[in-house]
Amino acid sequence: MSELEEQGVPKHLTKMSENFDRWYTDVIRMTEMADWSGVRGMMVVRPYGYAMWELIQRAFDDLIKESGHENAYFPLMIPHEYFVKEAEHVEGFAPEVAWVQYAGPKPVLTPPTTWTDAEKRQQEEGWLAQPLVIRPTSETIIGPVMKRYIQSHRDLPQLLNQWCNVLRWEMRTRLFLRTAEFLWQEGHTFHATHQEAGEEVLQILENYREVAEEWLAIPVVKGRKTEVEKFAGAEYTTSIEAMMRDGLALQAGTSHHFGQNFSRAYEIEFSNRENQRELAYTTSWGMSTRMIGGLVMAHGDDSGLVMPPRVAPVQVAIVPIFRDDDSRRTVEEFLAPLTADLKGRVRFKVDRRDDRPGAKFAHWEIRGVPLRLEVGPRDVEAGQVTVVDRLSREKTALPAAGLAERLTAMLEDFHGRLYQRALDFREQHTYRPKSKQELIDIYKQGNGFSWAPFCDRTECELEIKAELGVTTRNQPFKVEGEFGDRCIWCGDPAKTVVIFARSY
C-alpha cells in the first residue's frame, strides 16, 4: 500500500474540468491545507491552510483596529435562557446547535448509556440544571454581558470583535465551506443612533471587499440581502458575493444591521443626550475560514491551487538543482547572499528535501506557489536564476542583481493578473436575462450570475429556489444599465434588482 493511500489522501488530482467537487476536495487534501478529522463534520486545518488564515486575519485585523475596533473574548457556551430571547434568531439557529448538559466533576469514564441511567446519576454527578448551547454565533451571550457596561451615550459606541470557533451542526459538510466547527471573526457593535450603526455596517462591508479584492484577488459584488436571505434577527443584511470557477456564487462576508431587535430582547438601554432612556442600535458582521475555500475555487486550475501572492504562505519556492556535491556547493554559495537579501521582503522557501527536481516542481505547482525559482550550475555561471510563473507558465531568466526588487514587482503584477482573470471570468458568466424563460434556460444549461428585476416577495423567491435551485445572492448597491420594471419571475412590479445564482 502506498504512503498516500494509507493516509487516505488521493495520489492523483482529479481534473477541475472533469469533476469540480472532487477536484476541490482532492486539491485541499493533497496540498495539506486541511483534511477530515475523524470527528463527524469537523476538519483539521493543517499548517499550509492555517498559514493562509493567519495572513487573512492579519489583513482584516489591521483594517478594523485602524478604525477603532478592539478585540475581546466571550464564552463558548450560552445558557439556554439567553439563547432563546430573540425569537427570529433562535428559530434560525436552533436546528443546528449542539448542547452541553453534563460536565464533571466526577469521571464519566462510562457515560450513561440510557437516559434512565443518566437520570439516576443526575443528583450525585454533574448533570447541569440549565443546559448550555455551544455558540453558533455570539449575539445571545454578548448582548446580556454588554448590557452591564452600557448605561449612557458616553459609553457608546462600543466596537468589539472576537476571533473564535463556532459550531453549527451541518448535515452536508464540505472542507472550509461548510463544517460543523469553523473559525471566524465576529464583530459586535453598539451605537447611539440608527444611522451610525448603518455607517458601521457599510464600513465593515467595505473592509470585507478590501480583503477579498486586494488580498485574495477575488472580485466581489457588494449589496443587500433579500428578506429570505437575511440573517435571523437582522433588520437587514449586507454581503459580498464572489463567483467561483464553476460559476457558483460564494457569500464571502456578511454585515448586519439589527436596528433595536437585539437590544430590545436583551434590554441594552442607554441615557441619550436628552437624558431619556433609549435602546441601543447594534450590528454584527462575520468572515470565516470559508474565505479559504473561496480562494481555492476562484483561482485554481487543473494543476492545483493558484495562490494570490498577498496571502500565499510561500510566495517564491526556490529549487536548487545539482548533480553532485561540487555543483551543490556552487549553487548553495550562489544562493546564500540572494536568500539573505530576500529575507523579510518575500515569503520564500528553499526546497532542500532529498528528492528529484521534477517532484519538487510538482510539489510547489499543486500548492499554487506564484513564482518558482530554479537555480542550477548553468544559472550560476550566467549569474542568473530561472523564474517560472504559476499563472502564465512563462519561464524567464532574471539577473541575480536586484532580485528581491524584481520578485516583489512580479508578485504585485501576479496579483493584478490573477484579479483580472477572475474578473474576466465573472463577466463572461454574468447574464442579464430578459424573461423568465431566459432565466430558466441559463440554469438548465449551466451556471453564472443573472442580474434581473425582482419583486422581493418571499413566496416568489422560494418558488425560484424550488424550481431552479437558484437563490438571490444580493441586491447590488451599484446597478449599471436599465432593467425592466416587472419581476422576472412573477411579472408583478419589481422592487429591486438582484443577482440570481446557485451558491455554496
Add this chain to the structure above:
Amino acid sequence: MSELEEQGVPKHLTKMSENFDRWYTDVIRMTEMADWSGVRGMMVVRPYGYAMWELIQRAFDDLIKESGHENAYFPLMIPHEYFVKEAEHVEGFAPEVAWVQYAGPKPVLTPPTTWTDAEKRQQEEGWLAQPLVIRPTSETIIGPVMKRYIQSHRDLPQLLNQWCNVLRWEMRTRLFLRTAEFLWQEGHTFHATHQEAGEEVLQILENYREVAEEWLAIPVVKGRKTEVEKFAGAEYTTSIEAMMRDGLALQAGTSHHFGQNFSRAYEIEFSNRENQRELAYTTSWGMSTRMIGGLVMAHGDDSGLVMPPRVAPVQVAIVPIFRDDDSRRTVEEFLAPLTADLKGRVRFKVDRRDDRPGAKFAHWEIRGVPLRLEVGPRDVEAGQVTVVDRLSREKTALPAAGLAERLTAMLEDFHGRLYQRALDFREQHTYRPKSKQELIDIYKQGNGFSWAPFCDRTECELEIKAELGVTTRNQPFKVEGEFGDRCIWCGDPAKTVVIFARSY
C-alpha cells in the same frame, strides 16, 4: 444607584495589603481587563485584557516560528473512544470534562426536562450515538489525526502548535487563573528519537522563560516536576514557576516529554533509518491566559496594576491639561508633532475624554500604564512635557525635542526596574529550611519558596500537602549551594532538591 454599582463592578479598590484575593478580583474588573460572564465559571476577556493576550501571543508565536514550528487547528470535540485510549491521561482529565451528547438538526427549543423524555426523543431527534468530549487539551484528538501523516522518519519531526480555547470544569474559579474555559496555545511535536524530543521540551521551556522574564518582567525558575505534579500521561514534565506578591507560586508554563506513551496508545509509528517500525516520541507544551493573572499578581500594588512595558497595551498615557478653548488649542498644537513622532514607536493614547485631569490620572494609574505624560500651557511655554513614572512615582520634565527616543529608553529602563523589583521580592521570600520544623514554621507564619532536599516519594509529598497546604513546584535545573542528603520531611535519603510553596 451609581453606574459602577449597576454594573456590579466595585467602586473602590480594596488594598492589596488588606485582602490580596479581593484586591486581585477588584483590580481586574475595575480596569476592564475581564469580568464574569453570567455563564458558570466562564469569563469575558475585555479589550484591555485581550490586548495584553495579543501581545503575549505575538511574542511567543514569533519565537516558535523562528524555530520551525507551524500553527494548525484541530477539532474542539473529541470522540469518546479517542479520549479514553491513554489510561493515565483520561484518569487525570475525565473528572473535569464537559460532554456533548445532543445536537440538531431538529430544534430543541425546549430540551428534554427528564432523561426518560430524552430517551423517547433519541430516535427521532439528534441524540448522538457516540458522546463527544469538549477538549480539555488536545493530545487525544491530535494523536489519531497525526498518525495518518507519519509513516517514515522523513515525515519527522512534526512541530505543531495551536492557539485555541479549552474547557475544564473547575469548581473553584478565579479570573484568568482558573476558569471553566480558557485560551491558550498547545504545542504538539513528534520526533524520531527520545533525545530530540527531550531537546524540544527544553527549547520550549526556554521560550517560556523568555516570555515571562523578557516580556512580562517576571523572574521564573525552570525545573522538572515531581511524579505527583507531572502531567497525566507524561514521562516527565518541566515548568517555569513564578512568585506572586503574596508569596504564592504560579506555574506559568509547562513542557512535557511523553516518551512513547501517547504514540503507543494512538499507534503513531514510523519506519526508522534502519527500516524498522518504531513508535514516535512526542511532546506537548502549553501557556495560557493565566499568564495575565500572573503579571497582575507579580507587579501590582495598592493603587492597581503596574504593567510591564513590553506587553502594556498602552505604554504612555498623555493627558492634555487646559482651562479654556484657547489653552486647549495651544496644548493640542504642541502635541500634534509630538504624537506624530511617537506613532509606531510607542503604544500611546491621548486621553481627550470629557473629564477632570485628576480622574484621568486615576484612570491610567489603576490600569498600570508605565508612563503618564501631562501637558499643560506652562509645559508648552517651557517646550517640555511632564512625565510621571508608575513605579517610582517620580515626576520629571522632559524637553519636547527627542521625546520618542527618551520615552523608549525610559520604558526599557522601567522593564529592568520592574524585573529587578520582582526578583528582589522573590529573594526576600525564598528560604532554605534546614529541618522539618523550620519548614512547618515558614508556612505557619506566611508564604514563600522553600528550597529543600526531598525523597520524591508520592506518599511523602501528599502528606506535606495535607499538613501544610504546600506542594512541590519543581526540581530546579540550577541548584546553587549545598543541601543535606536527607528528605526534609521524612528523613529518608533525598533524591532531589525541590521548591516547596503554596500555589495558585
